[in-house]
Amino acid sequence: MAGAENGRGGAALAELLVAREVERFLIREVGLLDDRRFEDWIELFTEDGTYWAPARVDQDDPWEHVSLFFDDRELMTTRLARLRHPRVYAQIPHSRTSHTIGNVTVDPPDPDADAYEVGARFVMLDYRSGHGQRSFGGRYDYRLVREGDSFRIASKKATLLNCDAVHEAISIPF
Amino acid sequence: MLANGDLSRLVTDTRIHRDLFQDRAIFDLEMERIFARSWVYVGHDSQVPEPGDFLCTRIGAQPVVMVRHTDGKVHVLYNRCGHRGVKVVAEEEGNAKRFMCMYHGWTYDTNGDLDFVTQPEGYPEGRHPDKVRDGMGRIARVDDLCGFVFANQSEEGPGLRDWLGANAVCLEDLADSAPDGEVEIRGGVHRYMYRGNWKFQIDNLSDMYHPAYSHESSSRPTGQQFARRKGDKGGIEFRGKRGRVKSMDPLGVSALPNGHSWQGGLPQIENTSELHREYVRRLEARHGPERTKEVLTKTRHNVIFYPNMAMQELNPHIRVIRPVAADLTEIFVYPIRLKGAPEQMFREQIRILNGTHSASSMVQTDDVEAFARAQEGLSTTGNEWILLARAGEEKVDPATGRVSSIGTSEVAMRNHYATWLSLMSRA
Numbered sequence A: 001m002a003g004a005e006n007g008r009g010g011a012a013l014a015e016l017l018v019a020r021e022v023e024r025f026l027i028r029e030v031g032l033l034d035d036r037r038f039e040d041w042i043e044l045f046t047e048d049g050t051y052w053a054p055a056r057v058d059q060d061d062p063w064e065h066v067s068l069f070f071d072d073r074e075l076m077t078t079r080l081a082r083l084r085h086p087r088v089y090a091q092i093p094h095s096r097t098s099h100t101i102g103n104v105t106v107d108p109p110d111p112d113a114d115a116y117e118v119g120a121r122f123v124m125l126d127y128r129s130g131h132g133q134r135s136f137g138g139r140y141d142y143r144l145v146r147e148g149d150s151f152r153i154a155s156k157k158a159t160l161l162n163c164d165a166v167h168e169a170i171s172i173p174f
Numbered sequence B: 001m002l003a004n005g006d007l008s009r010l011v012t013d014t015r016i017h018r019d020l021f022q023d024r025a026i027f028d029l030e031m032e033r034i035f036a037r038s039w040v041y042v043g044h045d046s047q048v049p050e051p052g053d054f055l056c057t058r059i060g061a062q063p064v065v066m067v068r069h070t071d072g073k074v075h076v077l078y079n080r081c082g083h084r085g086v087k088v089v090a091e092e093e094g095n096a097k098r099f100m101c102m103y104h105g106w107t108y109d110t111n112g113d114l115d116f117v118t119q120p121e122g123y124p125e126g127r128h129p130d131k132v133r134d135g136m137g138r139i140a141r142v143d144d145l146c147g148f149v150f151a152n153q154s155e156e157g158p159g160l161r162d163w164l165g166a167n168a169v170c171l172e173d174l175a176d177s178a179p180d181g182e183v184e185i186r187g188g189v190h191r192y193m194y195r196g197n198w199k200f201q202i203d204n205l206s207d208m209y210h211p212a213y214s215h216e217s218s219s220r221p222t223g224q225q226f227a228r229r230k231g232d233k234g235g236i237e238f239r240g241k242r243g244r245v246k247s248m249d250p251l252g253v254s255a256l257p258n259g260h261s262w263q264g265g266l267p268q269i270e271n272t273s274e275l276h277r278e279y280v281r282r283l284e285a286r287h288g289p290e291r292t293k294e295v296l297t298k299t300r301h302n303v304i305f306y307p308n309m310a311m312q313e314l315n316p317h318i319r320v321i322r323p324v325a326a327d328l329t330e331i332f333v334y335p336i337r338l339k340g341a342p343e344q345m346f347r348e349q350i351r352i353l354n355g356t357h358s359a360s361s362m363v364q365t366d367d368v369e370a371f372a373r374a375q376e377g378l379s380t381t382g383n384e385w386i387l388l389a390r391a392g393e394e395k396v397d398p399a400t401g402r403v404s405s406i407g408t409s410e411v412a413m414r415n416h417y418a419t420w421l422s423l424m425s426r427a
């Protein structure tokens, strides 16, 4: 009996560890955006990785319907190279952002899995001097693949609560 | 109320006064004299394919419903109850047998006629609401071209085709660029807004002077922008040898009667992808090689349908300009699907439109930044005028009244404000 309880305890501990590992990865990921380390952020994606922010809450396809963002690595690189341009007027002065992540769920909870489906909730504050502060928030859905002692992002989907609202210009990914 | 004489002082041959962008009374008058008296783009009939299908939108600042009635006809209704004026339809789109007002339960047919008044015994003889007069109210004139539905709140003035003039051909050419000869609006809508006047967007759509400057950050160090179409070998060239800005003058710009205008087509970029070849094959099957070649040679870039819509064929979409206030404007951008074209082509269209026309695009975000800065800059009082003096040689086509000039000429903007003044001056 005691052995079975240890087994459950061991599994629970393993689950906790992988959840914590994923959470730490996500905190680092969104932190790179806040620190404007865009090139490092792109490097977290797999070669065929995608970043997607749909324009409808129930949108299940980025190809049949328009999106706020739907970037492969090439488009991410073009977009973020633009943010480095000295005359990117939409970002002069540039946004300061703060991403907060929580309610992280990891599936499967098995620490030895090759890939994980991860869910989370987020809030992103975006302040541009002279333009006030905006808040965006909603749900993240990731597919992470294990790579060594860390992960890479096969896909990241950010579904804003108000993704179908009429937005002012947006420059920094959620 | 502004006197007409005051208005004419605000528009000269080469200058327009900042009040056109700042003054709230002028904005209100624009809604009355421009948006209520010209053919305003409302939607495409493919958005309401079945009887009862409806779509809520606006004409100027007024909420309206575009709806297909049981007889197949598309109507545009004022979105208000005949009783106490409550907005009847709250959903953005959907299908309804009838519309019911939430306040006292009155119902309306999909042509806007009053269908049923609750507790009718409360209206004695001679007081019963009238089917039409107390209905939601239909916009006076609704007409379409190639499925593009326009509405005019005035019974007076030219019909749609006369109003559009040579612009009508642009919609017909767009339909011809679909292997099935028809287009539809599909794939949702990009929505964004800016803190600036609606006319900045109209002027910008004919402005071939700004891209190399405003959009410099979207170009590579070679001076070339990203490709606008799948398989295109590169995009617009902002800069040529030794980094000099390449003038867009050779592309030309055209000003048409009633405030419409076109930018000349961008230089053709070679596309050898299998997807494009399949599209060409399908077009040739419909039109033969000669017409196909014509259809593929884009002689126009953005085409402005004054006062509230622009269409682009290169990556087919329409842009709807929705004025909210003198200093606030919404822009809605809808992808256009060419029926009969390879499905993958539409998917690529959507992908590229995300990069160029979403709220987070790499192009429009710079334009809206310019519009907001113009709104702010024009609040200064040291100089009360905007200068629109750029010009080149002008040629007039007597058949259509089209004036064409060099690409960076501001002739289309001068034409826009000449139309603006003539519409605004009619009491």
Ligand SMILES: [Fe+2]
Pocket: B204, B210, B211, B214, B215, B363, B367
């Ligand atoms: Fe622009």
